[in-house]
Amino acid sequence: MVFFFQNLINALQWGSFYAMIALGYSMVYSILMLFNFAHGDIFMVGAYIGFGVATGLVALSASGFLALPGWMILVLTILLSMFLTSFVGMIVERVGYRPLRDAPRASAAITGLMIGIMLETGNLILLGARRVSFPPLIESVTYNVGGVFVTNKKIMIVLVSLSFMLALHLFVQKTRYGMAMRAMAFDYVVVPLLGIPINTIARLTFAIGSALAAVAGILFGVAYPVLDPYMGIVFGWKAFVAAILGGRGSIMGATLAGFLMGFIEIFVAMVFPSTLRDLIAYSIILLILVFRPHGFFGEPYSARLRL
Amino acid sequence: MLLSIQDLRVSYGRIKALHGLDFEIADGEIVCIIGANGAGKSTTLRAISRMVPVEDGTRMTFMGQDLLKLPPEKVVSQLGISHVPEGRRLFGNLTVLENLQLAAFARKDKDAINRDLKRVLTIFPRLEERLIQKAGTLSGGEQQMLAIGRAFISGRRLMLLDEPSMGLAPLLMLSVFDALREINAEGATILLVEQNARLALQFSQRGYVLENGEMVLQGDAKKLLDDPAVKTAYLGG
Amino acid sequence: MKVNTKMITEDEVLVIVGPQSSKQAVPAGDVADNYATPMISPWSTNPDTTKDRPYVFRGCFLDPFQGPVVANFITNEFGYTKAAVLYDVASDYPKGLAEFFKEAWEKIHGEGSVVAYESFTTKDADFSSQLTKINQSGAEVLFTPQYYNEVALIVQQAKELGWTKPIVGSDSWGSAETVALCGEACYGLFFSTHYAAAGATGKTKAFIDRYKEKYDYTPDDVAALTWDSLGIVETAVKKCGKITGKIEKDRKCVRDAMAKIEKYAGITGQMTFTEEGDPIKCAVIVKISDKGEYEFYKSVCP
């Protein structure tokens, strides 16, 4: 039982990364019908921007010029990095996707892949092949709850990501921009007929997705403080699978599928040798898709893409 | 003239859809374009709302402003030209209220929006009962009402209506057209495209007949109703 | 792989020094041997690198030697009988070493004394399932022959999951990056390696000083082994005398000269090559001090 709960805690943390990255994928996918294959790398960029901001703030704090407590630095890092990374997302949208809005979707997917490679390479050129270590902003405290070990970091990570997911949900449900996004996911061709600028909504979608990826990147840096330029690849593709699995146009679906991904991975490794993890995890996904061909909450979309 | 169009040409790839239309609409008019399937009626509306690119040489002005300089969303938000597309195209995953609120996306004046919202609900009382229902669950007539209401809020100096009668029972059809007349009476100009030529001509003041991408006839709606050529081709003899 | 082929065929190199890790050195050695080009990998401890490859040498000891060194050290130092292993199954070096350690440990403590033998795959960042299993297994010590980036993650996560017992590593820990990434979590841990910078004397110290002057940080074992490998190559080339320009002939000559080197006195110890092109040399156990330095703890010779 202790064993199970320990893994449950582990899975919650692990799944929250997938869920947050999957949300970014899912939003772009729902609204623009595009695979933004660069999203995994935006997660990486977010983590590095977070690293840069945090390192800078720590240095500033150490110099005594502006003495900040660790948690304060973390909050500032998250906010600043979200802001900065959202620009990365908007640039990616402007350069890589907007010119291709009417092109075959596969072309945009290729552009995304290529932008991803450029982001990785750009990072390598800027920072070199050396791994960097994310500064420890909060002292790790381990609690022993009846044999189950929980750290303050884990609790923080799960809570912060859940609250961002909730915030996103409220944004999409309650604001007019969120409404426009939902409308666009349903039928983006008619959206401009109501006086809604599609480009603004697309840009906003990329910005929000990227900002979330930045949060995921920073929380990842807190949990696994070793960053490398290729960290976005595996993560990105798995989150991508989760996003599609969740179903088009469903934030709830992407979140759940992201957590499911994390749970499958952790629990498969709990029962089987960990080398079988991918094999079993993807077999499960394949089966789910064979029996639920449109994901969890997705509607079989009719390709009503032209007016 | 509210809207004046000269030499409107549109092609889809190598297929020419419109071969140079000229027409005008005055403020406050109800004008209809009738024609067979594939004559280019919907394309004409799409060209006005800038949803399809037009070819060089086309001139479109709205109250003296060059339409071609504006992106589609500005045509709605700046000029007040709204477009009810073929098949309604409501956001089925949004509620009725959300669909209406969304139509006010580009508008700032909260009071005016609320007034318009109330007005829509008085014109179409049935929508009021369904405000928090998903638009996808509405019946065909209600969907058409919502589509018109949405257009009413987003802009109504000129309303472009694509087949408003499609798929509606005769009685509903009439009530939709009554509502449109009411909206027109409040100052909205209406350009509608119809397969149901008789209904359209009875409803309009002027009419155009479109055949294979060319305007073949135009004039007073009542006269067109009596035109023998129109009669045989569009009114079932 | 392709780079190696390109170097050999297009750039016509005489000798290759490198690649460092077994992951690259095993396939690269194959290419070098196929093209009859002498190669010396300074740091690849996997037996396959040089096995049946007359043209491939190495500058370090082998894992079949290192495995028992670590197993014996833990047994003698702590007196534990139950060990856990966590390794990257997709990488030659950790996988090989994990196997050799397991073999050696079970030879001492009997079948089943490695109570948890857990693996992961390259680029994994989360080891919580494996570490949870290890925690549950009742192991007294964790051996993890990983590279610095994974060491940092494994050690930190193990602590967060309530692991308080020792974690022991291998020569792959020897990089300065280990402590840089891992921080205080790694202080007090042990690993086996080729040389220890802290407390070195003589020739070794001279090398360390010169290196520090040039690059401004303490050389790790890779640097030291590369230095020795270059030295061996230099000796061999000198012995060969004149370079004729006929690349095939020169390569053969250098290879033969390298094979004949005896008791080369390197900064990481004395070396003589065996038939396979592997040196016979001693291992060092290093303790990571409370300042994060690599302290010489003891020396283990074959």
Next chain:
Amino acid sequence: MEEINDTHPSKKKGALGGLTSVFSGIPVLGWLLGALVAVILEHYLGDPLVDRIGLDKIPVLFGAVIILKKPLMIPGAAVFLLLIYVIPIAVVARAGKSFSNRLAGKLMEFPIAVPTLVHLGLLYGAIHIWSDVSAYRVLTLKLMFVAIMLTLSLNVINGYMGEFSCSHPGFMALGAYGASVFTVLLFSSDRLFGDPLLPEALGPFLFPVGLIFGGLIASLGALVIAIPSFRTRGDYLAIISLAFLFIVKSMIENLEFVGGPRGLSGQPNYANLPTVFIWAVLCVWIINNFVRSTLGKALNAVRDDEVAADAMTVNTRRTKMVAFMFAAFWAGVAGGLYAHVLRYVNPGTFGIQKLAEVLAMVYFGGLNSVYGSITGAVSLSLLGEALRPLEIFKWIIIPLLLILVMIFRPTGLIAFREFDVRKVMQPKSNSDDEV
């Protein structure tokens, strides 16, 4: 293919200088003869010329490496290229124009196989002599031919059938391991499988069997995607195929008898240049016939409108099934060749990176086009090698190039073009400017 590509710069220059007409009426045969002369020149005069103009050695990839690495040697490389390639090819092609046209005309009177074989023979001759200069050229060429096969076979699914399949590296892996196990088990002494089961002399003859065996395994694997594709299309099929890729990779990682994650080596050296060339030609020929057959047209119908295709009595299930299995077969064969070219494979080779590479080649070259796939594979493989001296910056330039192509030609360079062997080989009159 190499040589044809090589002649493009000179043609371009001609176009720029208004010299188009001078080179217009030359048939492919003429260019091939020119290329042959050029490579023979290089073979015999390359080394002395290199000494004379102060280069280290023959520029291995038309000077690309030299230009990027040692700018001081650019003039030398340019002189070399001019003397060995540009001038001889131009002169021979131009001077022999009427001869090559007449010859091409004569050849066309025979059954189509004869001129085809002559052209291929010349092409291979040129490639062979060219590659003799260095082993690096041989390796580059082999990998290029493998890339052509992969790209073409992926185009069958992604281009002709219009699905976004991500499983190709998986098929390739199945083929690579299938063929490798076959040859290593039977003909090579290896630490995993022990002594060979059959005499080694038989190996080269049974190598095709091994490749086909690998291809068949890949085909079988394709069923995992083909069957769900009856119900699922588009994005969800993309995910299924992606899952398949990860499953194959992970499965091989867990199969200790083929070396697990550490890979399988010891493949005998069977994949020499002629073998790879013949397989690539065979692949182009068969795939080209396939996509031009009724079944190929059915594929297009399925892509454009599945429901309508169904109504038009296209058996969509059978079509999809055949297409997936057919494409997977060739990906498998390409994988088998790949494994024997490198003589080492590990599961990591067949991951996301490979997927990005093949997808890039398909979409760069052009959808629905055999020409396009060949162009995509050849240009990206050569570009990858030529830009190698830039090291990491290569990975900025190549993606940038691809993005630009996608923006300005969203369906790729040469999309939706039929590949007609007859047309390619036809003699050209001066007025007929078609290439």
